[in-house]
Structures are given as structure tokens and as C-alpha cells.
Amino acid sequence: MTATRPASRPARARSLQPAEMAQSAVMAALCAACAVIAVIVPFAQSVALLGMVPMGLLAYRYRLRALIAAAFAGGAIAFLVAGLGGFMTVMICAYIGGLTGIVKRKGRGVLTVLGTSMIAGLAFGLFVVVALLGLSRLRVLIFDTITANATGLARFNESAARFTDWLGIPPFTWLGDGLAATADPIRDVVEWGLRYWPLLVCGYAVGSIMVTSLIGWWVLSRVLEQLRGIPDVHKLETPDPGPPGPLPVQLRDVRFRYPGAEHDALAPISLDIDVGEHIAVTGANGSGKTTLMLLLAGREPSSGTVARPGAVALGEANGTSVVLQHPESQVLGTRVADDVVWGLPPGREVDVEALLEEVGLGGMGERDTGGLSGGELQRLAVAGALARNPSLLIADEVTSMVDQAGRDALLELLSGLTQRHPMSVLQITHYAGEAESANRVVSLSDSLDNTDMVGTAAPGTTPPLEAAATTPVIEFDHVSHEYGAGTPWAKTALRDISFTVHEGDGVLIHGGNGSGKSTLAWIMAGLITPTCGAVRVDGKPAAEQSGEVAVAFQAARLQLLRPRVDLEVASAAGFEPGDHDRVVAALARVGLDAALARRRIDQLSGGQMRRVVLAGLLARSPRVLILDEPLAGVDAANQRNLLVLLEDLRRETGLTVVVISHDFVGLEGLCPRTLHLKDGALEPAAQSAKELS
Structure with missing residues (x-):
């Protein structure tokens, strides 16, 4: 099979690049989601403000054509789901976010926002004027509606004035006189506005868009200022022009x-x-x-x-x-x-x-x-x-x-x-x-960020672990799980799983990619409720015991939510971010240098991110620690040290450890018991990781 890309004009630089296309698609979806929620969910109109953020980021980092593509894509999605209101919400978010992002990217300020918004308001006002000139019946209907409302308000004020005169009570009489005095000005103002309606429409459009733009600029520019200080350190550069020649x-x-x-x-x-x-x-x-x-x-x-x-x-x-x-x-x-x-x-x-x-x-x-x-x-x-x-x-x-x-x-x-x-x-x-x-x-030479792990024995010297206690900590009772249950996209992840993990136990859940290991870990941690069966932690439903179970995800970056290492460790461990000594102690426990505490998360390697996650989880002293692929991306020396650390914790504190992994080499000491998953079901497994080798 041979695939051929259709030929087109050579102006390649004018078309969207793959990175721009991907970013536009993601930002359009986010903005459309905010717009749909704002229109459909009662009292959620403020959510529409969040839609400005993805559009602002897109305009701040990429060309204008990427913003335009995202605006129309997001508008189409919002229109199909939430109608014209959703479409207009996306367009407003694209305008405010785009204006703020472009102005910030070009290093301009409030004066540029004022000038641009004035031009945009005037253009929009002229568009409405031309549209109403062409749609004469709609214009007459709108004017008649305005006239009827104004006349009704004036008559209400006159009636209120007569009623207060009939009461004869001075305070109410004065109020009635005031209401009566407003009846004629209301008629005059409306009459003048309808006579010079093009000026009124243009003025209203300019004023409202300028005010909206300034509010959006004030809010969104602060978000972009915060993001400007976060370098995308692992971003690949845009290719330099010129004939290819990377080698030698x-x-x-x-x-x-x-x-x-x-x-x-x-x-x-x-x-x-x-x-x-x-x-x-x-x-x-x-x-x-x-x-x-x-x-x-x-x-x-x-x-x-x-x-x-x-x-x-x-x-x-x-x-x-x-x-x-x-x-x-x-x-x-x-x-x-x-x-x-x-x-x-x-x-x-x-x-x-x-x-x-x-x-x-x-x-x-x-x-x-x-x-x-x-x-x-x-x-x-x-x-x-x-x-x-x-x-x-x-x-x-x-x-x-x-x-x-x-x-x-x-x-x-x-x-x-x-x-x-x-x-x-x-x-x-x-x-x-x-x-x-x-x-x-x-x-490459070793990193200055790595140190010797504290509180552990030397690799290979950990004494044999005692048998697990008889107290059951985690119990799976005929658990099955199906993603998208009841839909055409339903997919079975687990089938009739039953096993028990005791206090101080070390269990390896082994299996290939797609065997259901991560789903099992999430259910064990109470993050997912199984479709069938029950999972209990200390005799209670797992969903109610999330504080007792700590889980380290396979993708460590998705678990790191704070911008800096010290903030992340303190948040995960549950102590104040200013407690520097406890942060340093937590990092030293997993072999990371104290200087790393002030490092931004995005400046870490994949293995360092994994160890930062583990540092925060260990510092909170959980009853059960679930590790999903804990050694992925960690170098060999630190793999050995981490395993010894976890073995010591099992032996000395009774920590229950469950490891989810497609590998088993080196895990024999930490996990003497192995459960093998295949296609979502437990197979008759060897009783130790050694027997699988």
C-alpha cells in the first residue's frame, strides 16, 4: 500500500504546521467545552471565562492562523451541541483571548488593547448597521419592540404618580412626582435613539467591546505572565531553514x-x-x-x-x-x-x-x-x-x-x-x-542532583523478609470492570478478580501491556468503582479509604501538579511548603539532592519526576503503597537503591506494597508473591517472581 500526499501550491509556510494543527485542535476542544457548559448548565455562565485561557495561550505561542482555525473548529463544535449561544461564546473567547495573547506576545500594553478594541467595536457596529439596513422587517420589529417597552415604562411611571397623589402621603407624593417627571424624557430619549439609531448601535458596540476587552486583558494577561516564567525546557525547536545536513x-x-x-x-x-x-x-x-x-x-x-x-x-x-x-x-x-x-x-x-x-x-x-x-x-x-x-x-x-x-x-x-x-x-x-x-x-557523567539514599542498607544486604501478617488489608471479591459499560464502545478490562493482600505483604501484579494492571491499581486505590464485585481496604469500601492508600501512577508527570519540587512534595505529604527541612529529608530518602527542592518540575528528567512522586508519598506514611511501573525511567543504580528502601520499609514499618509491572527482574526481594494478569483475568500464577524467570 502506497500513500501519496496530494500536491498543492508550494507556499508551505502559509499552511498550518503539524504542531500548530495539534495545538489548535486541543485548544478548540477546551474552549468549546467551556462554552457548552456555560450555555447548558444553569448559573454556569462564568465558566465561559475559562474558554479565554486556551485561546489566549494559542495566540501567545502560535501564529494568528492557528487561532482562527481553533476558533472556527471550536465554534462548530459548540454550535452543534449548544446552538448559536455556544457558537457566539466561542467567538467572544477567541476574540478576547486572541487579542490578549497577541498583544502580550508582541510586548504591547493597554493602549494597544484600547485602540484595537475600538476598531473592533466600530467594525462590529458597522456590520450590525448594514445588516439592519438590509433586513428592514427585522429592523422595524426591533424598533416597535423598543418603542412598546419604552411606552409601557412611561405609562407605568405616570400611573404610579397618580396613585401616590391619591395616597396623599408626602414621601410617596415626592416619589410619584419624580416618576411622573421621567415619563416624557423616556419617550424623548427613545425617539432620539430610534431617529439616530446607526450612531447609537455603533457607540454601544464600541463601548461594550472596549469594556469587555479591558476586563479580559486585565484577567488573562496575569495568567500569561505566570506562564511566561515557566520555560518549556523540553520543547523541540522549530526547524531552521536550509538544506538538511544533520550528519556528520x-x-x-x-x-x-x-x-x-x-x-x-x-x-x-x-x-x-x-x-x-x-x-x-x-x-x-x-x-x-x-x-x-x-x-x-x-x-x-x-x-x-x-x-x-x-x-x-x-x-x-x-x-x-x-x-x-x-x-x-x-x-x-x-x-x-x-x-x-x-x-x-x-x-x-x-x-x-x-x-x-x-x-x-x-x-x-x-x-x-x-x-x-x-x-x-x-x-x-x-x-x-x-x-x-x-x-x-x-x-x-x-x-x-x-x-x-x-x-x-x-x-x-x-x-x-x-x-x-x-x-x-x-x-x-x-x-x-x-x-x-x-x-x-x-x-554521561553522574548528576549532581543524585545523592546516597538515607535510611537504607547497602544493596544486596537486606535481611530476608518475614512472612506477611495475617491481617487482611486489601480484599478483592469477584471484581470485574468494564469501561463504557452499556455503550457500543464498552470494553472489558477485568474479569472476576479475587485475592487478598495482608499487612506488610509485598505483591507483584505482573502482566503485559493492556492486561488490566493499571485498572486494577486504580480500583485498589479507590479511584475507580468496579462494575461488579467489591474491593475493601481494612474492611471498608476502597473508595472511602483513599487516604490510607497511596498510588504512584505510571505516567509520573501527570501526578505532579505543583510548579516546583518543594511545593509538590509538601502538598503530597500534607505539610507546609515552608517546612524546608522536611522537604529536604523527603528528597534525601529517595536519593535526590537538597538543591533540587527549588527546581521547576518541567526541568526534571523522567526518572527524577518518578522519585519526586515517591518522596511525597513516603513522607505521608501511607498504610498501603501502590506503585505502577515504579522503575520505568529510573537508572540502574537508583533502581537498586529504591528497591532496598522499599524492602526496609516493609520489614521495619509493616508497609504493604503492591507493585504493578510488566517486568519482574529484581523485584523478588520486594515482592515475594506474584499475581499474573492476562486479558483482564488472573491466571494460575507462580508463587514468587523467581519462578517466572
Whole structure:
């Protein structure tokens, strides 16, 4: 199967780029949702103000055409759901948010807002005037309605005046005289307004839009000011113009420091990458592996030189392609074949079926991407990268979130790319076994952010754990769960699950991608109520015991809600953010340096984020700790230390630990008991992780 992008005019820069299209779609959906809620839900009109935020962000970061696309897309959605009111709400949000975002991006101020809103108000007023001139019947109906209302109000005031005269009570008499005096002015004002209605309409439009714009500017500009201080440190740069030429590349004494950081994220490094090489980059969390990827993808270093024969050409033919750790962020098409060619320039021919066959997805071109497993999504991301015919392919921790079968398939795929294609591969990994398949290994220096973990024994010296206590802590009683139950999209995740976890127990829930492990963890933590059956924590429904159960999600970034490390740890642990000593102690417990406390969350590596989550959870001393893929993205040394720490906590404090993982190597000491999930059902499992190896 060969997919061909239709040819069009060469003005490529005028069309929406893939990143702009994706951002416009997301922001349009958010704005439309706010508009629909504001129109449909009673007394929720203030929610419409939230719709300004996504539109303001879009205008602040991208071109005007991205805002226009989002406005019409969001307006169409809102119109279909909530009618004309929803459409107009989206348009108003797009105007105010767009005006604020563009003015802030260009560094202008209130005077620009006033001038622009005056012009917009005048234009809108003239539009209404022209429309009413053409729609004469509607104009007459509106004027008759206004006249009738004004006449009725004047007559009411005259009647009230006569009634107060009849009462003869001085205070009411004075009120009646005042009401009577307003009757004629009301008629005169309305008569004058209808005679000069074009001026009145234009004046009202200018005044109302100026006031609305100023209020929107005052509110939204403060939001954008806060966001301006948050650097998008891991953002890939827009490709520089020029002929592609990412290889060979020479890095000489290159280092990089993120804004506001106390030390370099990447220590000075000199590196040469030639055509046809397969290079593995290893190192501890925070050693600069992802930062090195950003520099090779086009970001300018803080010092040193990066020399290459041409442009980085990120995402372009013969340029540079990047496959990230989380494939969900790269898979945009709803159909597998569509995603492979997503964002390619017009006229590019791609043998989609051959690419899918190469990455192990042969015959799946018509499949819905929403139904793919984690390993399949990662291979699809590789196929999309190969569709660009890159000279340099960078794979950043692509195996850390997939099961062993998916890991083996990805490794086999990556190790053979340089033989099948005229390209080089830079593979970033924590696993020594993965690095062995490369032609050369580059090991980055350890990070200053890492320290020795406190309160733990040395790796390998933890005494054997005693048998679990007899007190049941978590009980699953014939639990089944179905997503979208009762709808055509219903999908069964768990089937008739029954087991018990005792106090101080260490249980590994093992299974491949899509086996139901994460669903089981969420139900155990009380975040999801199962469709059938019961889950009890200390004899009570799990949903009522959420404070006793702490859960670390598989995607650590989604669990970090505060902008800084110290704020996040304090919030998760339940103590004051100003208690610096407790924050430092919590970080030291998971091997993170005290200097990291003031670091912004977005400046952390994936492994550091995972350890920050664990630091906050351990500091609150939960009864049960559920860890969903706790070792993903953590370097080997810190993996061993974390496991020893958790083993000590089990033995010394009676902490109950449940680990959700597609892997089991190294977890034998922490989890002597293993439950194996397959297709949502418990299989007859080996009684220990060792028996599965």
C-alpha cells in the first residue's frame, strides 16, 4: 500500500504546521467545552471565562492562523451541541483571548488593547448597521419592540404618580412626582435613539467591546505572565531553514544549563557522530541524556560548538527524527496508516505497508490507533519517524514503558536500522543489555542532583523478609470492570478478580501491556468503582479509604501538579511548603539532592519526576503503597537503591506494597508473591517472581 500526499501550491509556510494543527485542535476542544457548559448548565455562565485561557495561550505561542482555525473548529463544535449561544461564546473567547495573547506576545500594553478594541467595536457596529439596513422587517420589529417597552415604562411611571397623589402621603407624593417627571424624557430619549439609531448601535458596540476587552486583558494577561516564567525546557525547536545536513556532527566542549538552574544539566562533552553509526547513550537520571537529544535536535548549547554540514531539519526528509519515551504524545492519527504519513509535505510518496511490515505492524494499516498496546504504539512512532527518511534517528528511552515482548521487538528493530537504511541511530537507554547492540556506547557523567539514599542498607544486604501478617488489608471479591459499560464502545478490562493482600505483604501484579494492571491499581486505590464485585481496604469500601492508600501512577508527570519540587512534595505529604527541612529529608530518602527542592518540575528528567512522586508519598506514611511501573525511567543504580528502601520499609514499618509491572527482574526481594494478569483475568500464577524467570 502506497500513500501519496496530494500536491498543492508550494507556499508551505502559509499552511498550518503539524504542531500548530495539534495545538489548535486541543485548544478548540477546551474552549468549546467551556462554552457548552456555560450555555447548558444553569448559573454556569462564568465558566465561559475559562474558554479565554486556551485561546489566549494559542495566540501567545502560535501564529494568528492557528487561532482562527481553533476558533472556527471550536465554534462548530459548540454550535452543534449548544446552538448559536455556544457558537457566539466561542467567538467572544477567541476574540478576547486572541487579542490578549497577541498583544502580550508582541510586548504591547493597554493602549494597544484600547485602540484595537475600538476598531473592533466600530467594525462590529458597522456590520450590525448594514445588516439592519438590509433586513428592514427585522429592523422595524426591533424598533416597535423598543418603542412598546419604552411606552409601557412611561405609562407605568405616570400611573404610579397618580396613585401616590391619591395616597396623599408626602414621601410617596415626592416619589410619584419624580416618576411622573421621567415619563416624557423616556419617550424623548427613545425617539432620539430610534431617529439616530446607526450612531447609537455603533457607540454601544464600541463601548461594550472596549469594556469587555479591558476586563479580559486585565484577567488573562496575569495568567500569561505566570506562564511566561515557566520555560518549556523540553520543547523541540522549530526547524531552521536550509538544506538538511544533520550528519556528520561534531560537539566540542558543549554544555547546557536550563534557565534558573544552579548547575549544568549537561556537563561539557565532546562527541562525533558519523553516518551509519548506532550509538547508545547511557547515564544516571539527570545526567543530561535528554538534554543531549535536544541539542542534537537543534537547541543551541549554553557554551561550546555544534558543527554539522547543514540544517538539523527536524521532521524533514534526510533530516532528524525523534521518537520519545511516551508514544501517546507522537501518535496523532486515528488510523494506523494515517498516522504514518501525518504531517508529511504534499506530494511525498510513502510505502506505508512496507514500513508497517518493517516495524512489526504488518497488515494493521486500517486499525484504530486507540486500540494499540504500548509496544505497538511505540513501533508505530518509529514507523512515522522512518517515513521521513531521516539521516539521524534519536530514540529517547523508547523501551521503558513496554513489556518484555515489546522491548525485545523494539530492540531488534532499532539494532537493524543502520543496515537497512542510510542513517545513524542514537539510542538513549538505562539498560546495559540494550546498549550492547550498539556500535559504540557513550556514558554521561553522574548528576549532581543524585545523592546516597538515607535510611537504607547497602544493596544486596537486606535481611530476608518475614512472612506477611495475617491481617487482611486489601480484599478483592469477584471484581470485574468494564469501561463504557452499556455503550457500543464498552470494553472489558477485568474479569472476576479475587485475592487478598495482608499487612506488610509485598505483591507483584505482573502482566503485559493492556492486561488490566493499571485498572486494577486504580480500583485498589479507590479511584475507580468496579462494575461488579467489591474491593475493601481494612474492611471498608476502597473508595472511602483513599487516604490510607497511596498510588504512584505510571505516567509520573501527570501526578505532579505543583510548579516546583518543594511545593509538590509538601502538598503530597500534607505539610507546609515552608517546612524546608522536611522537604529536604523527603528528597534525601529517595536519593535526590537538597538543591533540587527549588527546581521547576518541567526541568526534571523522567526518572527524577518518578522519585519526586515517591518522596511525597513516603513522607505521608501511607498504610498501603501502590506503585505502577515504579522503575520505568529510573537508572540502574537508583533502581537498586529504591528497591532496598522499599524492602526496609516493609520489614521495619509493616508497609504493604503492591507493585504493578510488566517486568519482574529484581523485584523478588520486594515482592515475594506474584499475581499474573492476562486479558483482564488472573491466571494460575507462580508463587514468587523467581519462578517466572
